[in-house]
Structures are given as structure tokens and as C-alpha cells.
Amino acid sequence: MGASPEQETALPPADPSAGEKVWSRRGPWRRVLQGLLGSPTAMISAALLVLIVIATLLAPVYAKHVAGTDPFRSGLSAKIKIDGKPVPVMQQSTEGLGLGVTPIGPTWGPQYMLGADGQGRDVAARLLYGGQNSLLIAGASTVLCLLIAAIVGIAAGYLGGAVDGVLSNLIDMIWAFPVYLLAISLSIVMIGKSYAFGPFEISSGSLIVPILIIGLVYVPYVARPIRGRVLALNQSEFVMAARGLGIRPGRILWRHILPNVSTTLIVFAPMLMALNIVTESSLSFLSVGVQPPNASWGTILQDGQTLLYSRPMVSLAPGLAIMVTVLLLNLFGDVLRDVLDPKSARGR
Amino acid sequence: MLAAILSRLLRMVVVMFGISVITFLIFFATPSSDPAARIAGKNAAQETIEAVRKDFGLDRPLYVQYGLMMKRLFITRDLTSFANRGQQIVPAVAAAAPATLSLVSGAAVLWMLGGILTGITAAAWRGRWPDKLLMGISMMAVAMPVFWVGEMVNLITQNRLHDTWAFSWVPALGYTPFSQDPGLWFRSMVFPWLTLAFLYIGLYGRMLRTGIIETYQEDFIRTARAKGLTGRKVLLKHATRSAIIPIVIMFGMDFGVLVGGAAVLTEVVFGINGVGRLTYQALKVLDLPMIMATVLYASFFVVVANAVVDLLCLLIDPRMRRA
Numbered sequence: 001m002g003a004s005p006e007q008e009t010a011l012p013p014a015d016p017s018a019g020e021k022v023w024s025r026r027g028p029w030r031r032v033l034q035g036l037l038g039s040p041t042a043m044i045s046a047a048l049l050v051l052i053v054i055a056t057l058l059a060p061v062y063a064k065h066v067a068g069t070d071p072f073r074s075g076l077s078a079k080i081k082i083d084g085k086p087v088p089v090m091q092q093s094t095e096g097l098g099l100g101v102t103p104i105g106p107t108w109g110p111q112y113m114l115g116a117d118g119q120g121r122d123v124a125a126r127l128l129y130g131g132q133n134s135l136l137i138a139g140a141s142t143v144l145c146l147l148i149a150a151i152v153g154i155a156a157g158y159l160g161g162a163v164d165g166v167l168s169n170l171i172d173m174i175w176a177f178p179v180y181l182l183a184i185s186l187s188i189v190m191i192g193k194s195y196a197f198g199p200f201e202i203s204s205g206s207l208i209v210p211i212l213i214i215g216l217v218y219v220p221y222v223a224r225p226i227r228g229r230v231l232a233l234n235q236s237e238f239v240m241a242a243r244g245l246g247i248r249p250g251r252i253l254w255r256h257i258l259p260n261v262s263t264t265l266i267v268f269a270p271m272l273m274a275l276n277i278v279t280e281s282s283l284s285f286l287s288v289g290v291q292p293p294n295a296s297w298g299t300i301l302q303d304g305q306t307l308l309y310s311r312p313m314v315s316l317a318p319g320l321a322i323m324v325t326v327l328l329l330n331l332f333g334d335v336l337r338d339v340l341d342p343k344s345a346r347g348r
Numbered sequence: 349m350l351a352a353i354l355s356r357l358l359r360m361v362v363v364m365f366g367i368s369v370i371t372f373l374i375f376f377a378t379p380s381s382d383p384a385a386r387i388a389g390k391n392a393a394q395e396t397i398e399a400v401r402k403d404f405g406l407d408r409p410l411y412v413q414y415g416l417m418m419k420r421l422f423i424t425r426d427l428t429s430f431a432n433r434g435q436q437i438v439p440a441v442a443a444a445a446p447a448t449l450s451l452v453s454g455a456a457v458l459w460m461l462g463g464i465l466t467g468i469t470a471a472a473w474r475g476r477w478p479d480k481l482l483m484g485i486s487m488m489a490v491a492m493p494v495f496w497v498g499e500m501v502n503l504i505t506q507n508r509l510h511d512t513w514a515f516s517w518v519p520a521l522g523y524t525p526f527s528q529d530p531g532l533w534f535r536s537m538v539f540p541w542l543t544l545a546f547l548y549i550g551l552y553g554r555m556l557r558t559g560i561i562e563t564y565q566e567d568f569i570r571t572a573r574a575k576g577l578t579g580r581k582v583l584l585k586h587a588t589r590s591a592i593i594p595i596v597i598m599f600g601m602d603f604g605v606l607v608g609g610a611a612v613l614t615e616v617v618f619g620i621n622g623v624g625r626l627t628y629q630a631l632k633v634l635d636l637p638m639i640m641a642t643v644l645y646a647s648f649f650v651v652v653a654n655a656v657v658d659l660l661c662l663l664i665d666p667r668m669r670r671a
Contacts, residue, residue: 169366172363173363173366173367173370175650176363176364176367176647176650176651176654177367177370177643177646177647177650178605178608178609178610178646178647178650179605179610180610180612180613181609181610181612181627181631181642181643181646184612184627184628184631185371185374185375185631185639185643186374188631188632188634189374189375274491278491278493281493281496282493282494282495282613285493285495285613286612286613286616286628288631301493301495301496301499305499308499308502308503309503309506309507312503315496315499315500315503316500319492319493319496319499319500322491322492322493322496323488323491323492323496324491326490326491326492327487327488327491330487330490330491331487
């Protein structure tokens with residue numbers, strides 16, 4: 001929705017004397033690290049996030065050695081053993097005329113722990129595989145978005161003039177486009193086709209398509225505050241002083257503007273990633289995100305849509321996975337913001 | 349003042365024109381999306397595609413196509429759908445608008461009340477259990493995809509519990525116009541309202557709480573305290589009043605985007621035939637005229653919301669008038 005993390009972050013102007021050896025002295029980064037280490041919330045949420053990542057990376061191991069299924073092949077005629085008796089994964093309906101089949105519900109055993117989806121695939125295994133894709137897409141699109149937003153925002157703010165005019169108007173225009181409608185539009189045009197950019201080829205159904213789309217739609221929300229920050233920095237005393245000393249613009253950009261803007265970018269990162277996870281799931285839910293047979297938390301939610309009343313676990317599990325991951329990212333992001341921006345922490 | 353308003357209006361028109369061009373280019377001029385081939389369907393013969401192209405005027409230069417579409421959309425208003433031939437676009441959008449408006453305005457009332465109450469309560473008891481409880485719930489609300497919340501709500505109200513006393517009053521999914529049956533309209537909208545509002549209560553509550561707490565650092569709060577004002581007066585009359593400006597700005601933007609069709613996920617989950625769902629369905633079958641109309645409709649609300657918010661800010665905060 002229109003919701004976006006949009007707080008201006010203000011770090012105290014970097015100590016102009018902290019030129020060469022920012023990392024080796026007790027610089028601002030050291031303080032940030034100490035702040036994070038000193039916060040139980042940050043440490044616990046970071047640890048749990050690492051656990052989630054490890055769990056999703058272990059998906060092949062789980063699928064092969066615990067669940068013993070291929071979560072990408074439909075298992076409509078598969079049978080599993082429960083209490084020594086073979087049970088079909090797709091069960092005949094016992095109600096009404098007995099027509100139609102319902103996938104098996106949660107067994108809470110190693111096989112089909114969370115039940116099967118409409119194609120008889122193991123939901124638990126797909127949840128882990130889907131997590132890989134959801135996290136990969138969210139992470140990559142976050143990096144992409146921050147990168148583009150930084151370039152656009154700094155170019156607009158630092159160069160000013162005509163460049164600023166064009167870029168700012170473009171940002172405003174994309175801003176006026178509802179995020180979801182823009183993302184859906186881009187997806188529909190891009191998905192299901194192959195592209196070739198010189199030596200690179202993007203095959204249809206590639207994860208690069210959702211990464212590009214999700215990475216692009218939030219650019220205005222980040223680029224705008226970056227531009228504002230650069231405009232303010234341009235007027236700051238230490239940048240003026242650097243100019244007065246005759247330092248080249250490139251060096252001012254690299255030494256003074258970029259380090260100060262980077263804190264804004266870092267504050268955005270966890271919140272943007274959280275937002276991207278939700279966006280991915282929404283697009284996949286509308287079937288314009290990750291394309292089958294690839295799994296993501298959003299596609300599992302879409303699979304579960306028709307089974308909502310008979311097998312709610314197929315919808316419940318990925319939704320909870322999204323909620324927990326986003327919650328942890330936001331908790332971590334809150335601490336990170338307070339550490340990077342002492343002004344907002346003062347009130348707590 | 350008149351010049352300011354005029355330039356504002358001009359800017360609105362320019363932005364909307366830009367959006368219409370971007371949309372047009374995305375769908376008509378992307379190299380891999382041949383609208384004629386899309387309309388003709390999969391595996392259509394080359395002759396069929398050519399016939400369709402001629403039939404729909406897709407063989408003309410792009411700017412002619414654009415001009416014709418705009419003329420038929422705004423002046424003659426007889427633009428028809430590519431997907432359902434004969435369906436007129438303007439009446440279809442007009443028919444979908446009330447459903448979206450009902451959904452969003454009802455939810456907006458709830459989330460503004462809920463968000464402001466949450467923010468003030470949490471700020472007043474900050475660090476203690478009401479604050480922790482409310483902020484915990486708000487974080488959860490922000491962390492859940494809205495369509496998933498909707499599904500879970502449906503699971504509770506439409507499934508097994510539907511026949512119990514608690515939820516038997518909830519009608520089946522779908523939208524009933526207010527003019528048809530006000531009671532049914534209300535009962536069918538209660539849960540969509542709550543679902544949509546939940547997310548925004550979380551967002552607004554968190555933001556207002558942070559704003560109030562930040563405002564407490566300001567000098568004028570210290571002055572108000574020094575004057576001997578009660579804590580309640582300082583909180584409500586001074587801190588909240590100043591902290592609410594960003595909330596008003598955000599509300600204007602969110603309301604505009606949602607009325608324009610961004611509530612698509614809520615509409616899909618609850619089976620409400622609103623503008624969002626109309627847009628989504630048009631996008632799925634690449635019904636280009638419908639897409640153009642709904643996207644322009646959406647951008648209109650966003651642009652208007654932007655302008656209204658700017659004006660409101662001038663009214664609330666005299667400091668902004670100088671700029």
C-alpha cells in the first residue's frame with residue numbers, strides 16, 4: 001500500500017577530521033556496532049533471522065532425508081505410511097457424494113508434516129524452499145532499490161538544475177502510481193517471456209523478473225529522502241569548508257556526502273526488506289509474482305487459497321512464516337534506526 | 349494565491365498526462381507485448397492477428413492510437429473493452445467505484461480513530477504495559493500481509509464458526525450496494541473494514557506515538573509544563589496537535605491511493621467488485637482500454653490527494669506558508 005518507511009534520518013554531521021581512518025578509530029560505525037551488540041532485541045532478532053535463513057538453506061536436506069519427497073513434483077497418487085497402514089496423499093472426499101479429493105492434512109510426522117497442497121506436494125518442504133526464494137527476492141530487490149535510489153537521489157540532490165528537475169518529476173510521477181498497480185502492470189508485461197540483453201538472457205519464470213519489479217517500485221520512497229538529505233548536506237558547514245579548500249567535487253561526494261547518506265540507506269534496508277517480503281507474497285498471491293513450479297511463500301499462499309476451508313494449514317503456515325520474518329526485520333530495523341539516529345532514540 | 353492554485357492545477361494535469369503516457373507505453377509499446385496477438389488469443393493464425401490489428405486500429409501510429417483512446421475515454425466516453433467486446437469502459441468504472449469507496453471510507457474512519465487512540469495511549473503510558481501491548485499488536489498488524497489477514501478472517505467467520513451465534517450474522521462474501529439493502533451492506537462490510545483498518549491502525553499508531561514522544565523534547569512542551577498545565581493538557585493540546593501533521597499527510601496519500609484501487613488485495617479476498625479488482629482483472633486479460641481507464645482513475649485520486657494534503661498542511665502549519 002502507500003505505506004513506506006519514510007523517516008528522515010539525521011546523523012550528526014560526520015567529524016570532518018575523521019578523514020582517512022574511519023574504520024580503525026572509534027568512529028561512528030564502531031558506535032553503531034556497539035549499540036547493536038548492547039541491545040538484546042537486536043541480537044535476538046538477528047539471531048532468529050539467521051536461523052530462518054539457515055533453515056531455508058537446509059531445504060534440500062529436509063526434503064530428501066526427512067520428508068523424502070520432491071516438493072516440485074506433484075504427488076497425486078503418492079501413498080505414505082501412517083501407523084503402518086498406507087494412506088493416500090489425496091484422499092477421497094467422505095462427505096456428500098464422495099466426489100473430489102482433498103489433500104492430506106498435517107500429519108505432524110516427518111512426511112507431510114504440514115500436509116499436502118492441491119497437487120499432493122509436501123507443504124513443509126515447499127515452505128523451506130519457498131523461504132529461500134522469498135528471502136532471496138526480498139534481499140536482492142532491497143539491494144537493487146537502495147542502489148538505484150542512492151544514484152538517483154544523489155544525482156538529483158548534488159547536481160541540481162536540469163538533472164534534478166527531470167529526476168524529481170519522474171520520482172513524483174512514479175510516486176503517483178499506486179505501488180501494487182505499477183508492480184502488477186510491470187509483472188504482466190514482463191512475466192512469461194524471455195529476454196536477451198546481449199550476452200545475458202532472462203528466461204521466462206526467472207526470479208530476476210520479480211526482483212527487478214519489486215526493486216523498482218519502491219525507488220521513489222527511498223530516493224526522495226536521499227535527495228533531501230543531499231540537499232541539506234550541500235548546505236552544511238563541513239561541505240562548504242571542503243569546497244572552500246578547493247577539494248574536487250568527486251572527492252567531496254565520496255568523502256563527505258556518501259558516508260552521510262549511507263546511514264539513511266542502512267536504516268532503510270531492514271524495513272525495505274520487510275516490505276519487499278510482503279510485496280512478493282502479495283504479487284505471487286495475485287499470480288503475477290514468482291511463477292510455478294518455483295515456490296515462494298506467496299505462491300504457497302496462492303496454492304492454499306482454494307483449500308482455505310478444507311486445509312487451512314496450507315495458508316496458515318506461509319502466512320505465519322511471513323509474519324515472523326517481517327516482525328523480526330522490523331524489530332531489528334527499529335533498533336538500528338535508534339542507534340544510527342540518536343535523535344529518535346532520545347525520546348525512549 | 350490564485351497563481352499558486354493555478355500552477356498547482358497545471359502540475360496535476362502534467363502529472364496525469366505523464367502517467368497516461370507511461371501506462372500507454374508499458375502496454376502498447378513494450379516490444380514483446382503485441383496487443384493484437386494478446387487479443388487474438390494464444391496460437392492465433394497470422395491472418396487473425398492482422399484482422400484484429402486492423403479491427404482495433406492497432407496498425408496506426410502510436411500517437412494516433414493514444415489520441416483516439418483519450419478522446420474516446422474523456423470526450424465521447426464510448427471507449428469499449430478489448431476483452432468483453434461491447435462493454436463500455438466508463439460505466440464499468442463508475443459501477444465499481446461505490447464499492448471501493450464504501451470499503452475505503454469505512455476503513456478510514458476506523459483506522460484514524462484506532463490509530464490516533466493507539467498512538468496517544470501508547471505515548472501516555474510509554475514504557476509501561478499498555479504501551480508494550482499496543483506496540484506489540486501494531487508491529488504484528490504491520491507484519492501481516494493484508495490478504496492473509498483477510499483469509500484468516502474468512503476462515504473464522506465463513507467456515508465452521510459461521511453457524512454459531514457469534515458469526516451467523518455475517519453474510520456470504522460479496523458486496524451489496526447501500527441503496528439496495530443498507531443493513532446487508534453494513535453487515536457485509538464490517539470484516540473487510542476491520543481487516544483493511546487493522547494494518548493502518550498499526551502504521552498510524554506507531555507513527556503517532558513516535559511523533560508525540562519526539563515532540564516532548566521540544567522547548568514549547570517545557571514551556572507548557574512550566575506554565576503549570578496539566579499533563580493531560582500538554583499531551584492532548586500541545587504534543588498531539590503538533591505530532592498529528594505527518595499523520596494527516598499520510599492519511600491523505602493512503603486514502604487517495606486506496607480509493608484509486610490499491611485496496612485490490614482486500615477486494616479480491618472479500619469478493620468485493622471494486623475498482624481495484626476491476627483493474628486487476630483488466631490487467632490479467634490485458635484489456636488495454638480498461639487498464640488505461642482504471643490507472644488514470646487511480647492516478648487522479650493520488651494527484652488530487654497530493655494537492656489536498658499540500659493545502660491542508662498550509663492551513664495547519666503556518667510555517668509552511670513561507671516556502
